[in-house]
Amino acid sequence: MVPLKSVPGIALVLVVTLGLAALTAVLSLGALPAVITIVGWFLVAPVLAILTYYDDGSDAPAGNDDPVATLRDRYARGELTESEFERRLDRLLETERAERSAVDDGNAGAAGERDRERVRER
Structure with missing residues (x-):
């Protein structure tokens, strides 16, 4: 299916070529x-x-790699309340900080253990 953005240009080409063809036919x-x-047509x-043609991605799942940006988008669309947005944002930032410190310390196992403890607490 052709996206709506390109349809007016194509329709214009089709109408103009049909009009020109009709005019030249009348003039023999x-x-x-x-x-x-x-x-014109072919x-x-x-x-x-x-x-x-363009793909706006509206039918595709959000391929956003940044979870914070995804969270902001959901909040902007009204899918999340302000308190839920704040809670999830805090959790995301906390997780990112834990991952960064684990990578910095070279201790990825401890970060995984902390994440598992957080999941258990919920």
């Missing part, structure tokens, strides 16, 4: 109406559709 200009129709319109 030989094969020109067929050439205009073929070029060359320009498909090329325009390909060049203006």
